[in-house]
Amino acid sequence: MDDKKITPRAEDYSQWYLDIVEKAELAENSAVRGCMVIKPYGYALWENFQKVLDGKFKELGHVNAYFPLLIPKSFLTKEAKHVEGFAQETAVVTHYRLKTDPVTREVIVDPEAKLEEELVIRPTSETIIYDTYSNWIKSYRDLPLLINQWANVLRWEMRTRPFLRTAEFLWQEGHTVHATLEEAEEEAIQMLKVYQWFAEEYLAIPVIPGQKSESEKFAGALRTYTIEAMMQDGKALQAGTSHNLGDNFAKAFDIKFLDKDETEKYAWQTSWGLSTRMIGALIMTHSDDKGLVVPPKIAPTQIVIVPIWKDDSQKELVLAEAKKLKEQFAGFSVKLDDRDYNTPGEKFYQWEKKGVPLRVEIGPKDIEKNQVVFVRRDSGEKSFIPMSEVSSQAKSTLDNIQSSLYEKAKAFRDSRVYEVNSYEELKDVVENKNGFALAYWDDSAENEAKIKEETKATIRCIPFEQNGVSGKSIISGNETNHRVIFAKAY
Amino acid sequence: MDDKKITPRAEDYSQWYLDIVEKAELAENSAVRGCMVIKPYGYALWENFQKVLDGKFKELGHVNAYFPLLIPKSFLTKEAKHVEGFAQETAVVTHYRLKTDPVTREVIVDPEAKLEEELVIRPTSETIIYDTYSNWIKSYRDLPLLINQWANVLRWEMRTRPFLRTAEFLWQEGHTVHATLEEAEEEAIQMLKVYQWFAEEYLAIPVIPGQKSESEKFAGALRTYTIEAMMQDGKALQAGTSHNLGDNFAKAFDIKFLDKDETEKYAWQTSWGLSTRMIGALIMTHSDDKGLVVPPKIAPTQIVIVPIWKDDSQKELVLAEAKKLKEQFAGFSVKLDDRDYNTPGEKFYQWEKKGVPLRVEIGPKDIEKNQVVFVRRDSGEKSFIPMSEVSSQAKSTLDNIQSSLYEKAKAFRDSRVYEVNSYEELKDVVENKNGFALAYWDDSAENEAKIKEETKATIRCIPFEQNGVSGKSIISGNETNHRVIFAKAY
Numbered sequence: 001m002d003d004k005k006i007t008p009r010a011e012d013y014s015q016w017y018l019d020i021v022e023k024a025e026l027a028e029n030s031a032v033r034g035c036m037v038i039k040p041y042g043y044a045l046w047e048n049f050q051k052v053l054d055g056k057f058k059e060l061g062h063v064n065a066y067f068p069l070l071i072p073k074s075f076l077t078k079e080a081k082h083v084e085g086f087a088q089e090t091a092v093v094t095h096y097r098l099k100t101d102p103v104t105r106e107v108i109v110d111p112e113a114k115l116e117e118e119l120v121i122r123p124t125s126e127t128i129i130y131d132t133y134s135n136w137i138k139s140y141r142d143l144p145l146l147i148n149q150w151a152n153v154l155r156w157e158m159r160t161r162p163f164l165r166t167a168e169f170l171w172q173e174g175h176t177v178h179a180t181l182e183e184a185e186e187e188a189i190q191m192l193k194v195y196q197w198f199a200e201e202y203l204a205i206p207v208i209p210g211q212k213s214e215s216e217k218f219a220g221a222l223r224t225y226t227i228e229a230m231m232q233d234g235k236a237l238q239a240g241t242s243h244n245l246g247d248n249f250a251k252a253f254d255i256k257f258l259d260k261d262e263t264e265k266y267a268w269q270t271s272w273g274l275s276t277r278m279i280g281a282l283i284m285t286h287s288d289d290k291g292l293v294v295p296p297k298i299a300p301t302q303i304v305i306v307p308i309w310k311d312d313s314q315k316e317l318v319l320a321e322a323k324k325l326k327e328q329f330a331g332f333s334v335k336l337d338d339r340d341y342n343t344p345g346e347k348f349y350q351w352e353k354k355g356v357p358l359r360v361e362i363g364p365k366d367i368e369k370n371q372v373v374f375v376r377r378d379s380g381e382k383s384f385i386p387m388s389e390v391s392s393q394a395k396s397t398l399d400n401i402q403s404s405l406y407e408k409a410k411a412f413r414d415s416r417v418y419e420v421n422s423y424e425e426l427k428d429v430v431e432n433k434n435g436f437a438l439a440y441w442d443d444s445a446e447n448e449a450k451i452k453e454e455t456k457a458t459i460r461c462i463p464f465e466q467n468g469v470s471g472k473s474i475i476s477g478n479e480t481n482h483r484v485i486f487a488k489a490y
Numbered sequence: 491m492d493d494k495k496i497t498p499r500a501e502d503y504s505q506w507y508l509d510i511v512e513k514a515e516l517a518e519n520s521a522v523r524g525c526m527v528i529k530p531y532g533y534a535l536w537e538n539f540q541k542v543l544d545g546k547f548k549e550l551g552h553v554n555a556y557f558p559l560l561i562p563k564s565f566l567t568k569e570a571k572h573v574e575g576f577a578q579e580t581a582v583v584t585h586y587r588l589k590t591d592p593v594t595r596e597v598i599v600d601p602e603a604k605l606e607e608e609l610v611i612r613p614t615s616e617t618i619i620y621d622t623y624s625n626w627i628k629s630y631r632d633l634p635l636l637i638n639q640w641a642n643v644l645r646w647e648m649r650t651r652p653f654l655r656t657a658e659f660l661w662q663e664g665h666t667v668h669a670t671l672e673e674a675e676e677e678a679i680q681m682l683k684v685y686q687w688f689a690e691e692y693l694a695i696p697v698i699p700g701q702k703s704e705s706e707k708f709a710g711a712l713r714t715y716t717i718e719a720m721m722q723d724g725k726a727l728q729a730g731t732s733h734n735l736g737d738n739f740a741k742a743f744d745i746k747f748l749d750k751d752e753t754e755k756y757a758w759q760t761s762w763g764l765s766t767r768m769i770g771a772l773i774m775t776h777s778d779d780k781g782l783v784v785p786p787k788i789a790p791t792q793i794v795i796v797p798i799w800k801d802d803s804q805k806e807l808v809l810a811e812a813k814k815l816k817e818q819f820a821g822f823s824v825k826l827d828d829r830d831y832n833t834p835g836e837k838f839y840q841w842e843k844k845g846v847p848l849r850v851e852i853g854p855k856d857i858e859k860n861q862v863v864f865v866r867r868d869s870g871e872k873s874f875i876p877m878s879e880v881s882s883q884a885k886s887t888l889d890n891i892q893s894s895l896y897e898k899a900k901a902f903r904d905s906r907v908y909e910v911n912s913y914e915e916l917k918d919v920v921e922n923k924n925g926f927a928l929a930y931w932d933d934s935a936e937n938e939a940k941i942k943e944e945t946k947a948t949i950r951c952i953p954f955e956q957n958g959v960s961g962k963s964i965i966s967g968n969e970t971n972h973r974v975i976f977a978k979a980y
Contacts, residue, residue: 040554147530
């Protein structure tokens with residue numbers, strides 16, 4: 001067993017994150033630059049994310065489909081801003097065959113198998129999907145078209161970090177088409193609210209929903225909506241985005257329909273996505289110096305039973321009781337750790353690192369007393385539970401852990417959101433106080449860029465919730481009725 | 491609405507297949523050569539496949555994980571036979587950036603962003619996964635390692651057909667590691683049996699399980715097992731394969747473990763996969779000249795209710811009753827087609843093309859008589875069902891459709907399997923009788939290749955089930971105790 005400790009957050013936050021990813025066995029770097037291997041425990045989290053989101057998407061009328069991994073280079077260029085946003089980071093397929101070099105006997109790219117038009121690996125699928133949609137949509141009866149895709153995408157990144165920024169990542173991307181701009185707007189907002197619901201209800205991550213500034217919006221969108229979370233170092237993480245694409249792509253890909261009034265119109269579109277990046281947000285919201293902390297509602301294992309014995313006769317008795325105990329936890333995701341080559345102490349340590357919400361210990365003395373020991377991962381709190389109450393107490397304990405994690409994260413976040421009324425105050429917040437600066441803003445993109453350059457802080461969003469009081473934009477002094485969030489971000 | 495008819499099988503089998511794919515709205519070609527778009531109805535089938543298979547894999551102790559899409563070229567070459575098998579059909583990534591040409595203003599591949607080592611898009615993941623495994627496996631305690639991946643893969647194909655042969659396809663690939671050859675063999679056989687169970691129990695496709703010949707086995711495997719199905723034109727379709735990889739890849743990727751006896755040993759491996767190709771098998775096993783036929787246990791929609799009305803007052807009454815009726819089908823996947831711009835006849839026609847197993851019609855007269863009409867997709871049989879029995883009758887009808895489809899496919903298959911005792915007889919079967927030729931075989935790979943060249947028939951498998959009688963191999967005359975299946979194949 002590997003005994004390297006997890007680096008404390010206070011010592012090196014960035015290394016702490018990498019240590020959690022490693023020690024909780026979530027992911028690791030692969031031999032391919034920037035591409036991670038998602039290990040079974042990390043993938044089990046993603047599967048739980050998928051289950052919740054996919055269920056909700058379908059409840060709201062969406063269906064899944066699958067579109068090609070490869071996109072003709074020319075498609076990417078059809079929407080001018082879109083290609084600008086993605087050209088710099090696309091992997092390009094230029095050939096379709098390898099061969100053995102007749103001289104060196106080495107395997108080389110066959111120069112004769114060069115593609116006429118290069119293909120890029122999808123960095124996102126608007127272009128390839130909308131090319132298809134242009135054939136599918138003829139009439140208002142074909143609308144709304146509500147499709148989602150679960151897929152891998154690839155964006156070549158120079159500096160990568162598991163989950164947070166990887167070349168290849170997994171996500172879902174919704175792509176809908178509507179008869180009116182209003183309907184597209186409604187859909188974009190609805191899906192942002194789904195992301196907020198998922199983040200808060202399941203991941204126990206409080207988020208601030210709002211709109212992106214013009215500089216920060218999606219390449220090709222009319223408006224981008226986002227949910228922004230605060231990590232434990234006070235930096236922001238964009239946890240999901242939803243775009244009202246207007247008719248930008250409809251015009252680029254000729255998506256038109258015959259409306260009820262018998263006139264032909266361009267359609268209105270949205271796209272929205274949430275990725276494995278969210279696992280990074282989960283880690284950085286709840287985990288501590290002992291390891292990962294996973295909210296019960298999304299945990300691959302909610303309860304781990306650790307049986308305790310000293311010798312073989314005890315072992316038999318305890319394991320028999322532990323198996324009966326396991327049956328009492330029907331309906332929960334529960335694991336009985338019956339390995340006999342690890343001590344209970346080693347097991348505690350391992351499951352703690354993996355963030356299992358509730359540990360249940362059972363030994364000969366507990367059996368005598370007709371009780372078990374509950375240990376909460378979030379607080380470390382230990383309690384003795386009568387055998388007759390284990391099931392109901394497990395439920396209430398897990399519910400309590402779920403809400404405690406949310407409340408704790410929210411209290412932390414709220415304590416780090418500062419209203420600022422000048423650029424100096426803004427700087428102080430993002431540079432010294434490690435938090436979100438809420439500043440009045442009605443200013444130029446140039447000033448926004450200047451702040452980014454000087455402080456590394458960007459406008460994370462213009463929160464939907466505003467208090468209705470107006471004030472002066474912190475650089476231009478223009479009067480405005482909204483504050484925006486400036487923060488450093490992942 | 492598009493009124494082009496489905497080409498009858500007798501007229502052009504190949505076009506019939508393409509028509510079904512189109513008319514049932516399963517998939518379509520994309521702008522990228524050989525890559526298909528899987529439409530919502532086709533993808534819903536795949537989701538049902540996934541649900542059943544994923545559940546079974548997990549029940550047997552497997553967990554899911556995710557490995558990189560891209561593989562360094564050098565990895566592919568580590569196992570000599572493996573690269574030989576896949577080099578000809580890999581898409582190669584050579585660059586990681588596009589840029590705007592300063593002169594022409596066109597978007598071009600940035601020559602400065604050339605990769606030092608080319609990456610190929612995974613045609614299958616043995617190499618990238620086993621490179622990772624070599625770090626994970628240290629001790630016998632790490633074994634068995636039972637991992638599955640759901641992923642897209644890409645094999646450049648010159649002649650493509652939706653589902654059956656596409657450049658990009660979706661699949662699952664299991665990759666397991668064991669302490670002994672015997673355990674690996676057991677796993678490979680177990681997973682083949684899972685595929686057989688899935689094909690027969692869910693897809694109602696009878697299959698013949700057996701072993702591949704040396705010429706036909708997976709590139710890098712010790713032994714390949716397969717399930718072979720017969721399509722309606724008598725051709726074979728390989729519906730799933732499971733490989734005992736021996737220690738070939740363990741040696742190539744240095745996967746060793748310290749065994750209980752304290753000596754270091756190479757590990758033993760298996761891999762097994764089933765892909766979207768299986769949707770092609772499903773189509774070609776059950777469908778008819780009217781469209782797709784889907785077995786109830788895998789159908790995205792099991793029951794469609796078509797309400798029938800003549801005027802608005804009838805409409806209101808009938809829709810109200812149809813909604814009540816829908817509630818009686820709780821537990822089934824049911825759709826109420828309440829569109830008012832299609833006639834009932836148009837709806838019948840559409841759902842027939844999509845292969846929904848059971849159509850339920852309800853009109854004013856039925857309501858008067860307190861009954862509904864059931865129409866089976868497989869037989870076209872029509873029956874009047876008292877309202878009080880709709881739920882129980884739906885269950886028994888769907889069960890009956892499921893078993894009828896299997897029996898019908900099996901009877902067809904059995905009628906086309908011929909024991910042959912000479913090469914002439916073999917030729918007659920594959921060339922004139924359009925079936926499987928069961929021939930004694932203990933012969934050279936050269937003779938196998940000769941038969942392939944002369945008749946296009948290949949050895950589909952050496953069936954596990956043999957009758958114990960021996961005979962003379964059809965070309966060499968060698969005495970042998972097994973017959974093999976020769977057939978043309980997809």
